[in-house]
Amino acid sequence: MTIKTEEFLLNLGPQHPSTHGVFRIILTLDGETVVKAVPVPGYLHRGIEKLAESRTYTQVIPYTDRLDYLAGMLMNWGYVYAVEKLMNVEVPERAEYIRVIVGELARIASHLVATGAYAADIGGLTGFIYTFRDREDIMDLLEMISGARLTPSYMRIGGVAADIPDGFIEKCRRFIDYLPDAIEEYNGLITGNEIFQARTKNVAVLSAEKAIDMSLSGPVLRASGVNYDLRKARPYSVYDRFEFEVPLGTKGDCFDRYYVRLLEMEQSAKIIRQALDQLPEGPIKGKVPKVIKPPKGEAYAEIESSKGIMGTYVVSDGSTNPYRVHFRRPSFVNLGYLDEMLKGWKIADVIAILGSIDIVLGEVDA
Amino acid sequence: MSQKPLSEIVEELRSKYPGVEVSEQGTLTVPPDTLVAFMRDLKENYGFNYLTNVTAADYMEYFETVYDVSIVGEPHMFHIKTKVDRNSPVVPSMVPIWGGAIWQEREVYDLMGITFKDHPDLRRILLDDAWTEHPLRKDYKYEGGRE
Numbered sequence: 001m002t003i004k005t006e007e008f009l010l011n012l013g014p015q016h017p018s019t020h021g022v023f024r025i026i027l028t029l030d031g032e033t034v035v036k037a038v039p040v041p042g043y044l045h046r047g048i049e050k051l052a053e054s055r056t057y058t059q060v061i062p063y064t065d066r067l068d069y070l071a072g073m074l075m076n077w078g079y080v081y082a083v084e085k086l087m088n089v090e091v092p093e094r095a096e097y098i099r100v101i102v103g104e105l106a107r108i109a110s111h112l113v114a115t116g117a118y119a120a121d122i123g124g125l126t127g128f129i130y131t132f133r134d135r136e137d138i139m140d141l142l143e144m145i146s147g148a149r150l151t152p153s154y155m156r157i158g159g160v161a162a163d164i165p166d167g168f169i170e171k172c173r174r175f176i177d178y179l180p181d182a183i184e185e186y187n188g189l190i191t192g193n194e195i196f197q198a199r200t201k202n203v204a205v206l207s208a209e210k211a212i213d214m215s216l217s218g219p220v221l222r223a224s225g226v227n228y229d230l231r232k233a234r235p236y237s238v239y240d241r242f243e244f245e246v247p248l249g250t251k252g253d254c255f256d257r258y259y260v261r262l263l264e265m266e267q268s269a270k271i272i273r274q275a276l277d278q279l280p281e282g283p284i285k286g287k288v289p290k291v292i293k294p295p296k297g298e299a300y301a302e303i304e305s306s307k308g309i310m311g312t313y314v315v316s317d318g319s320t321n322p323y324r325v326h327f328r329r330p331s332f333v334n335l336g337y338l339d340e341m342l343k344g345w346k347i348a349d350v351i352a353i354l355g356s357i358d359i360v361l362g363e364v365d366a
Numbered sequence: 367m368s369q370k371p372l373s374e375i376v377e378e379l380r381s382k383y384p385g386v387e388v389s390e391q392g393t394l395t396v397p398p399d400t401l402v403a404f405m406r407d408l409k410e411n412y413g414f415n416y417l418t419n420v421t422a423a424d425y426m427e428y429f430e431t432v433y434d435v436s437i438v439g440e441p442h443m444f445h446i447k448t449k450v451d452r453n454s455p456v457v458p459s460m461v462p463i464w465g466g467a468i469w470q471e472r473e474v475y476d477l478m479g480i481t482f483k484d485h486p487d488l489r490r491i492l493l494d495d496a497w498t499e500h501p502l503r504k505d506y507k508y509e510g511g512r513e
Contacts, residue, residue: 042492049477050501054512212438215417215466227439228416234441297391300419300434300445311419313432324502326421328434328470336469365492 007035010347014043018121018351021361025342027350034350037342039335044365052325057083057157057292060325065151067327068363070113073106073142074305075363076155078327081236082312083157086299087292094282095159096238100275101172102145102154104268108179109138110306111261111268114358118258119190121355122199127190134182137175144168157292159285169276176269183262191259200254204341204353207252214337217330218308219264220357223249223256230304242274254356261358293320307331307358329366331359372442375412382407393445401448402458405433409463413437414444417464420471422478424504428452429480433460450480459485477502 013024022043028036048067052060064079065072077099084091091099112135119127139149144165146152154161190196206216211224221228229246231239247263249256294316302311308330315324334357341353372392379394380386383404387395396404408414419434429450436443450457459482460467471482472491479500482488490497499506 042490042494045492047501050506210465212415213465214468215464215470233439234443298393300432302418302434302443309418311434313419313421313434315423324423326419326423326432328419328421332473333466333469336466 005031012350014040018355019361020117020355020359021364023354023359023361023364025338025350025354027342027347029347032346032348034342034345034347037339037350039338041332041335041361041364044361046366048366049325049327052322054321056320057294057322060322061155062151062153064327065153066362067329067366068110068305068307068310068331068360069150070360071106071110071306072148072150072152073102073146073154074110074303074310076153077103078301078303078305078310078312079325080155080157081303082299082301082314083292083294085301086297086314086316087157087288087294089158089288090286091159091237092283092286093238093280094163095284095286097275097279098145098160098164098284099155099237100239100242101272101279102142102152102160104272104275105138105141105172107268107306108265109135109142111265112138114261114306115186115190115258118355118358119196121351122196124190124193124196127186130182130185130189134179137171137178141168141172141175144171156285156288158288159283163284169279172272173276176272179265179269183265186262191262197255199348199352200258200356202251203254203349204345204356205251205253206337206341210337211252216308216334216337218304218306218334218358219260220257220308220334222246223260224252225249230302230309234302236301236303238275239271241278242271244270254352257356257358291320293318302328305330307360307363308334327366329363331357331361331363332366335359335364370412372444379404379407391445393447395447395449398448398450398457402463405435405446405460405463408435408444414442415464417460417466418443420460420467420474422450422474422480422502424452424478424502426452426504429455429478431457431474431480455480456483457481458483459488461485476500479503 010027013019014022024040026038048063064075067075112131116128116131146154206224208224208226211221244267296318298315300313311328313326317323385397414435416436416438422431431448433446476490
């Protein structure tokens with residue numbers, strides 16, 4: 001006797017912890033196997049690009065914090081970098097170094113969330129607790145320098161808001177000296193875990209060709225072995241002065257996407273160490289008029305954020321408000337291939353695959 | 367892959383596509399009817415294999431769609447624009463050339479109301495399906511907010 005079966009629909013999210021926010025996927029399942037997946041973003045859409053059109057150039061900065069709120073510093077940076085390009089502003093050296101230091105701290109913080117949350121997704125909540133313990137040190141550092149933990153609004157057009165406070169450098173050094181021990185702990189707790197490996201190795205293998213074709217960026221792209229990191233390929237700020245490597249994956253599976261982030265944290269610490277050693281004296285803000293009125297024109301600039309390439313497109317009509325602002329958000333673009341990546345995998349793998357892309361919904365939905 | 371300097375590529379493209387305008391900053395403005403051939407050429411013969419950014423802007427008399435194209439691992443990037451008629455805003459989709467355009471073109475369609483021909487899945491992406499307008503247009507009226 002044959003048993004009649006039929007496909008059914010399952011809503012994953014928008015209220016589900018493993019979607020890392022308010023993300024929804026409509027899954028068509030055959031038993032436990034995904035036949036079709038339709039991602040539905042937009043639940044956190046606030047219309048930041050529209051809001052920016054009725055703000056002054058400086059007033060847009062706090063909105064960028066709310067894109068990738070796990071690495072607000074990097075979002076600030078992407079925006080001010082584009083406006084600086086539009087206005088041809090020169091940023092003083094000291095400000096560039098401070099930007100690199102806080103930017104790389106934010107990258108480590110973001111990767112710590114990704115690592116811990118991924119462990120929790122796979123079923124090991126302990127990993128989450130450990131990475132958040134260490135992320136707290138970075139939150140303290142960012143609070144010291146900017147006054148806020150998640151939404152720093154620390155960068156300004158032409159520089160940064162304030163100079164490094166007393167005690168920051170020492171605390172920062174202590175943290176990067178400690179980080180290798182922490183990573184070793186994660187390796188013992190998460191990376192080496194047999195269940196974790198079974199759940200992530202060879203799952204949702206992404207080829208280099210497909211990753212490039214789908215405009216994927218960041219750790220997701222590099223896990224497939226593609227060497228594309230803007231800090232190396234198109235060095236902005238002072239990144240050409242530091243020695244660091246771009247960690248690459250070999251297979252492009254979920255495990256590689258996870259592990260590349262761990263390796264990137266080590267490289268970020270290396271960059272911070274060099275930046276602290278070379279930190280020059282001098283002003284922290286370039287010659288920028290009080291009222292920012294860029295000349296008529298437009299600029300597009302990109303930086304390497306923790307999730308991938310963050311681009312900002314700014315159009316000026318010569319007034320104090322931007323005529324048009326667009327953010328190329330890496331998490332948003334990286335999700336474009338999710339439907340194909342999920343096909344044929346079991347429902348438990350859906351969580352593992354989505355987690356490995358490391359999205360943040362503030363950025364996806366803008 | 368492409369070792370030629372950007373200026374040489376621009377010169378070659380200009381002679382091949384007479385309708386292309388080049389601004390002082392290096393922005394290329396391509397007429398919509400040659401856009402597909404131009405982009406395909408850029409990808410296949412010049413190695414521009416990575417479509418980074420797709421967006422659009424509203425200038426009241428016309429729309430502009432904006433594409434930023436680069437090469438993986440290289441610093442080169444082209445800023446390409448197309449003028450779109452505001453009364454019948456249709457441009458060819460880039461999805462057949464670079465799959466990565468799929469969500470970004472949906473975003474432009476959703477917020478700016480530009481239709482991408484030959485897009486495999488052109489639906490709203492951020493706003494509700496029942497929404498009728500396109501908020502990033504300059505004549506969009508909304509309550510609250512600032513002027």
